[in-house]
Amino acid sequence: MITTYNAAPDIDVITSSVPIPGFGLVPVNAFVLHGSEPVLVDTGAVVERDEFMTALRSVIDPGELRWIWLTHPDFDHIGALPQLLVENTELNVITTFLGVGIMGLWNPLPMDRVRLVNPGQKIAVGDRTLTAVKPPAFDNPSTTGFHDDRSRALFSSDCFGALLAAVPENAADLSDDELRQGQIFWATVDSPWLHKVDRGALARELDGFRKIEPSLVLSSHLPAAAGSMMDRLTASLESVPGAPPFVGPDQAALEQMLAQMTVGGTQ
Numbered sequence: 001m002i003t004t005y006n007a008a009p010d011i012d013v014i015t016s017s018v019p020i021p022g023f024g025l026v027p028v029n030a031f032v033l034h035g036s037e038p039v040l041v042d043t044g045a046v047v048e049r050d051e052f053m054t055a056l057r058s059v060i061d062p063g064e065l066r067w068i069w070l071t072h073p074d075f076d077h078i079g080a081l082p083q084l085l086v087e088n089t090e091l092n093v094i095t096t097f098l099g100v101g102i103m104g105l106w107n108p109l110p111m112d113r114v115r116l117v118n119p120g121q122k123i124a125v126g127d128r129t130l131t132a133v134k135p136p137a138f139d140n141p142s143t144t145g146f147h148d149d150r151s152r153a154l155f156s157s158d159c160f161g162a163l164l165a166a167v168p169e170n171a172a173d174l175s176d177d178e179l180r181q182g183q184i185f186w187a188t189v190d191s192p193w194l195h196k197v198d199r200g201a202l203a204r205e206l207d208g209f210r211k212i213e214p215s216l217v218l219s220s221h222l223p224a225a226a227g228s229m230m231d232r233l234t235a236s237l238e239s240v241p242g243a244p245p246f247v248g249p250d251q252a253a254l255e256q257m258l259a260q261m262t263v264g265g266t267q
């Protein structure tokens with residue numbers, strides 16, 4: 001089920017909790033930045049695209065949107081993108097050269113409606129200026145987050161995601177332990193290369209992100225978090241290289257799970 005909530009006076013969150021059997025729930029978030037040129041940040045999961053459109057319509061008329069910021073073209077971020085571009089011809093997509101290339105393998109973006117913005121570059125969208133950033137953790141090489149000068153919110157894409165037992169609307173409602181363990185587990189699944197990085201280099205990357213000093217941290221896979229939580233969010237990631245690497249269930253484990261489900265179903 002997709003629901004919405006308000007993370008700031010001018011920012012709505014459109015969220016779905018996706019169950020990962022045996023592991024918990026992962027929130028999948030998209031965001032609407034209201035303003036003179038409204039921005040939709042990512043477009044929900046492909047499997048939920050119809051429900052996503054219904055939820056989107058509850059917070060804004062999609063015809064009013066002027067921009068989609070596509071953080072990266074993974075299946076949990078591109079659900080309603082093709083439909084939105086067909087229905088609203090005034091909508092343009094902010095992405096990267098690589099994002100355009102990857103989309104070209106599925107649903108090519110119209111080249112006259114893309115704006116290529118690399119990390120470090122800025123783009124004016126009406127009454128806001130958005131500055132692109134490369135998050136310290138990511139699962140797709142085209143990933144680009146941004147911070148907004150008006151709300152001072154940081155949109156971190158998959159970085160800072162967490163696997164959770166239940167998904168509140170505010171990350172502050174998670175216990176320290178659930179947030180930390182959920183974040184670490186997510187990072188070992190989503191960015192397994194973190195086990196191979198130089199810890200000093202990772203610490204410098206995280207420090208650079210902290211220096212943005214956002215008012216709000218909006219991850220694609222975490223409830224909205226106040227900027228005051230930035231130290232906790234980055235400290236969790238700093239410890240990922242020393243955490244156990246994720247290994248998914250193998251065929252024997254899958255067959256055991258299916259057998260248990262079958263037994264459970266006949267009782």
Ligand SMILES: [Fe+2]
Nearest residue numbers: 074139140158
């Ligand atoms: Fe991703």
Ligand SMILES: [Fe+2]
Nearest residue numbers: 074076158220
């Ligand atoms: Fe994602």
